[in-house]
Every structure is written in C-alpha cells, then in structure tokens.
Amino acid sequence: MKKRKSKIGKKVVVTVLCGLLCGGLLGGAPIGYSYYKQYKTQREMEAAEKQEANQLGQTGGNGAYVQQTVADRDREASVYDVSTVWDNVIPAMVEIDTKYVTAYRFFGHTYEEESEGRGTGIIIAQGDELFLVTNHHVVDGATAIQIKFVDGSTAPAELKGADAEADIAVLSVDFSDLQEETLKQIRVATIGDSGELASGEMVIAIGNAAGHGQSLTVGYVSALDREVTIEGVTMNLIQTDAAINPGNSGGALLNAKGELVGINNAKLVASDVEGVGYSIPVSKVVSLINQLMNREEIRYKDSAMLGIIVQDVTENLSATLNIPRGVYIVEVEEDSAAAKAGIPLYGVITEVNGISVKSQEQLNEVLSYIRGGTTGTVTVQERVEGEYTPKEYTVTFDKRGGRR
Numbered sequence: 001m002k003k004r005k006s007k008i009g010k011k012v013v014v015t016v017l018c019g020l021l022c023g024g025l026l027g028g029a030p031i032g033y034s035y036y037k038q039y040k041t042q043r044e045m046e047a048a049e050k051q052e053a054n055q056l057g058q059t060g061g062n063g064a065y066v067q068q069t070v071a072d073r074d075r076e077a078s079v080y081d082v083s084t085v086w087d088n089v090i091p092a093m094v095e096i097d098t099k100y101v102t103a104y105r106f107f108g109h110t111y112e113e114e115s116e117g118r119g120t121g122i123i124i125a126q127g128d129e130l131f132l133v134t135n136h137h138v139v140d141g142a143t144a145i146q147i148k149f150v151d152g153s154t155a156p157a158e159l160k161g162a163d164a165e166a167d168i169a170v171l172s173v174d175f176s177d178l179q180e181e182t183l184k185q186i187r188v189a190t191i192g193d194s195g196e197l198a199s200g201e202m203v204i205a206i207g208n209a210a211g212h213g214q215s216l217t218v219g220y221v222s223a224l225d226r227e228v229t230i231e232g233v234t235m236n237l238i239q240t241d242a243a244i245n246p247g248n249s250g251g252a253l254l255n256a257k258g259e260l261v262g263i264n265n266a267k268l269v270a271s272d273v274e275g276v277g278y279s280i281p282v283s284k285v286v287s288l289i290n291q292l293m294n295r296e297e298i299r300y301k302d303s304a305m306l307g308i309i310v311q312d313v314t315e316n317l318s319a320t321l322n323i324p325r326g327v328y329i330v331e332v333e334e335d336s337a338a339a340k341a342g343i344p345l346y347g348v349i350t351e352v353n354g355i356s357v358k359s360q361e362q363l364n365e366v367l368s369y370i371r372g373g374t375t376g377t378v379t380v381q382e383r384v385e386g387e388y389t390p391k392e393y394t395v396t397f398d399k400r401g402g403r404r
Contacts, residue, residue, distance in 0.1 A: 350380070
C-alpha cells in the first residue's frame with residue numbers, strides 16, 4: 001500500500017460532551033441521530049429542529065471532532081419500528097473488502113495464493129482525511145483494503161493504526177478518492193456513552209452480515225462487562241442477543257437513539273452458542289481511537305527507541321511459565337532512555353503510551369509513531385513476591401538517529 005506524506009499538526013479529536021446536543025457536519029450531512037416512537041409527523045418536526053441545532057454547532061477550519069454524548073436516558077425505544085435509526089445511521093456505515101496474499105513453497109518453488117475477506121466499518125471522524133473504525137482482525141495482514149459506501153461507490157483505504165489486543169483498527173480514505181455525490185450522502189456516526197447502557201436495554205446492530213451487504217438486527221443488552229477470553233486475550237465486552245454474524249465484525253451497536261455504543265466483534269461468536277453476541281464498549285476505546293487517528297508519520301531516524309533488548313513472551317510461554325504476555329526485557333543499555341527512566345531488567349513491557357504491546361514487532365511499530373526526544377509512558381509488569389504487577393514509567397524516548 002502507498003505511503004502517505006506526513007500531515008503534522010492537524011488533529012482529529014474525539015470529545016466527550018455531557019449534554020443533550022450532539023452535532024457537527026460532514027459535507028453538509030447531519031451527524032446527530034435520534035429515535036422517536038411517536039407518529040411520523042412528530043418525528044419529522046423534531047428531526048427538523050435537531051437539524052437546525054446541528055447547523056449552529058458546525059466548526060470551521062481544518063479541524064474536526066466527533067462528539068460523545070451523554071444524552072438523557074429517557075428510553076423512547078420501540079421494538080416495533082427502528083426505521084428512523086436505520087435511515088440516520090446507514091450513511092455512516094461502510095462495507096470493507098480485503099485482499100491477502102499468502103506465499104508457500106511446493107517442491108522447491110514459491111507460489112502465491114490470493115484470498116479475500118469481508119467486514120464492516122463505521123465512519124468515525126473527518127480531518128484532512130476520512131477516518132473509519134473497524135476490528136483489527138478484519139484488516140490484519142491485508143495487502144489491499146477497499147471501502148464501499150452507502151451510495152455503492154468504492155475507494156481504497158489505508159491502515160492508519162491498529163491495536164491487536166483491543167481488536168481496534170482505524171482506516172483512512174483520501175477525500176480525493178471520493179466522488180462528489182458520495183460526499184453528499186455519507187455521514188459521521190454520533191458517539192454515545194456505553195457506560196450509560198443498562199442490562200435489558202434495547203440495542204440495534206448494523207453490519208455487512210455474511211458479506212451480503214448491510215443489514216439490521218434488534219435485541220437487548222444481555223450483560224455488561226462480560227469477561228471473554230479468546231486466543232489468550234481477555235476483554236470486557238457488552239453481551240447482546242442481537243444477531244452478530246461473520247461479516248458483522250467492525251459494525252455498529254447502537255442504542256435506541258441511534259448513537260454508537262459498541263463495535264461488534266463477530267470473531268467472538270461461537271458456532272455452538274445461539275443468541276450470544278459481543279461488542280466492544282465504545283467509551284473504553286475512544287482514547288485509543290484518538291491516538292490511532294492522530295498518529296504522525298515519522299522518518300525512521302527521528303522515531304523513538306528505548307535502548308533495550310527484548311524477547312517475546314508468546315501465548316505458550318505465558319501459560320507455561322505464568323508470565324504476562326508482552327516483551328520480556330533481557331538487557332537495558334547503559335545511559336539509554338529505559339535506564340534513565342528506571343525500567344528494570346526481567347520485567348515485561350505490555351503497553352507504550354497506552355497502546356498494548358504483545359511482541360517485539362508490535363513494540364517497534366508503536367515506537368515508529370513516536371518522535372524521539374518526546375516524553376511518554378511505558379507499562380511494565382514486574383514480579384513482586386511471586387506475582388506480576390503493572391507499574392507505569394515516564395520515559396523521555398531516545399532518537400534512533402542519536403540519543404538526546
């Protein structure tokens with residue numbers, strides 16, 4: 001995939017607002033969504049009033065923001081008609097098509113095999129580019145990513161950043177690759193507050209189920225903060241009985257007002273269990289999404305380094321030796337950034353600047369987006385009285401082109 005030029009200083013911020021207004025515009029399209037159970041005429045009147053309020057809240061300049069709202073919790077949901085939610089949210093939904101190339105050897109010759117994958121994404125923000133959020137596993141290892149918008153048009157996307165443990169990825173699409181008509185029709189999703197959800201509350205799932213195009217299912221919150229472990233990673237998720245099927249990965253879980261409260265994860269759906277789906281609570285990953293969206297492309301020689309030698313703690317090693325997953329510190333170089341910060345030998349690094357790290361490859365990727373000479377945090381699991389406990393260190397990173 002092509003490498004974009006650095007765009008420094010222009011940030012996209014996800015802002016948490018406590019209030020009743022939600023707004024902002026994308027290409028003239030409203031992003032405040034509500035659901036009303038009353039008659040059609042009443043819904044139209046209230047929608048018109050909200051449209052006017054959104055226009056008053058439009059920002060100028062090159063910046064952009066997505067609002068996370070904590071709206072009043074008077075539940076106006078109706079199980080009989082969620083068409084208003086569909087109409088308002090579907091312009092923010094996209095289908096994701098991916099291509100993969102796998103190389104293998106047969107009788108001394110190397111062959112390449114191409115495969116495809118499908119998933120769902122949500123338009124989450126705009127800045128100099130259009131930003132979408134999806135699951136990491138939807139795009140992991142993809143050699144090409146194609147986005148299909150509500151009007152049927154397509155555009156290539158690039159991976160802006162990802163966190164494998166959180167199963168979150170942010171994609172970007174250049175506005176130059178979008179048609180004028182597409183810009184008029186798409187919208188940015190309104191972020192709700194997943195912390196305000198209650199068990200038994202109605203929720204709506206939208207996604208590219210089975211790769212057949214966007215579809216909608218309705219259900220209820222079955223449980224909150226459900227602890228689920230898959231492939232050695234434990235996550236606390238929203239459990240719902242709204243149908244979430246393969247292809248729904250990266251799709252939206254919405255409350256009855258049409259606000260995004262979860263990012264669906266079809267990877268966690270078991271084939272032998274019915275009526276159980278899982279969704280990543282959006283409020284828990286807002287900060288991570290911000291970091292991934294605002295990553296600065298930095299020249300290699302200007303990127304950060306810690307001055308350590310590490311070894312991967314794989315899933316098998318973690319289970320066998322009872323060591324946390326991450327990167328095990330084998331050596332700390334004298335006078336390095338790690339040494340000055342007091343990072344100890346034989347600890348396990350699990351996070352850098354709040355982004356999870358489970359391998360040396362992931363550590364190097366995170367450091368490649370940090371400018372040398374800047375200050376950040378490194379979380380190290382340290383063994384204390386036979387138990388590993390996390391400790392956060394403040395680090396002024398070295399620069400690969402020479403220590404500062």
